[in-house]
Amino acid sequence: AVPDALPRDLEGRRVVISAGGTREPLDPVRYLGNRSSGKQGYALARVAAQRGAQVTLIAGHTVEMPDPAGVDLRRVSTAEQLRVAVHEAAATAEVVVMAAAVADFRPAARADYKIKKSDDAPDPVIRLDRNADILAELVAAREAGQVIVGFAAETGDEHGTVLDHARAKLKRKGCDLLVVNAVGEGKAFEVEDNAGWLLSADGAERPIPLGSKSQLATTVWDAVADFISSSGS
Ligand code: CTP
Numbered sequence: 001a002v003p004d005a006l007p008r009d010l011e012g013r014r015v016v017i018s019a020g021g022t023r024e025p026l027d028p029v030r031y032l033g034n035r036s037s038g039k040q041g042y043a044l045a046r047v048a049a050q051r052g053a054q055v056t057l058i059a060g061h062t063v064e065m066p067d068p069a070g071v072d073l074r075r076v077s078t079a080e081q082l083r084v085a086v087h088e089a090a091a092t093a094e095v096v097v098m099a100a101a102v103a104d105f106r107p108a109a110r111a112d113y114k115i116k117k118s119d120d121a122p123d124p125v126i127r128l129d130r131n132a133d134i135l136a137e138l139v140a141a142r143e144a145g146q147v148i149v150g151f152a153a154e155t156g157d158e159h160g161t162v163l164d165h166a167r168a169k170l171k172r173k174g175c176d177l178l179v180v181n182a183v184g185e186g187k188a189f190e191v192e193d194n195a196g197w198l199l200s201a202d203g204a205e206r207p208i209p210l211g212s213k214s215q216l217a218t219t220v221w222d223a224v225a226d227f228i229s230s231s232g233s
Pocket residue numbers: 079098099100101102103104131132133134135136149150151152153
């Protein structure tokens with residue numbers, strides 16, 4: 001690492017980053033989870049701190065990684081815990097990046113005891129309730145000038161391409177920037193590299209070449225720094 005090669009363009013900026021996956025309990029020993037590694041969120045935190053930002057990292061479940069240097073790290077488990085922690089930290093932040101894989105649903109009931117199988121009773125059916133959309137809440141609650149960045153992993157399907165879905169999501173979410181990972185064929189989950197697009201609310205769309213999660217983090221912070229300087233804050 002060559003520290004002085006990095007721009008200090010985020011000096012003193014208060015940024016909040018969420019990372020990793022949430023777990024929604026079914027009973028004392030089981031949960032619904034996802035395969036997020038948290039590596040992208042950690043890379044975003046590391047790069048932001050290196051560029052001078054004051055970083056709060058709200059981490060759900062991740063693979064084993066060293067704590068990023070110079071970062072205020074807070075650990076959470078469920079989507080609801082992530083929600084509370086993000087809103088608290090976001091209240092005083094200039095930039096919020098939602099890189100966490102937040103569960104869309106949670107089991108409607110959490111059993112107090114381990115769920116047992118029985119030959120005398122029908123197999124259980126799990127009912128799910130919808131979790132709050134933290135990114136949409138951040139957009140609704142934001143103070144003027146706060147920059148909000150979302151992430152999306154998309155596949156193309158019969159309703160449209162990856163880009164079609166991403167453009168619709170950016171509009172629906174109302175955030176300033178949306179980082180889109182094209183998934184499938186071993187991309188994005190549990191691998192080191194990402195490829196996709198960076199979509200901006202003003203309509204700008206840049207492709208993100210296949211590269212490391214640190215490179216993607218650099219691309220995101222470059223775009224955020226542009227955003228901050230063009231909005232004159
Ligand atoms: N997100 C969030 N709260 C949720 C779900 C998602 O804040 N309950 C955030 C993610 O952290 C991400 C962005 O919203 O930054 C997009 O997540 P994604 O799962 O792609 O969007 P959804 O609106 O949940 O749409 P989908 O039905 O495609 O999962």
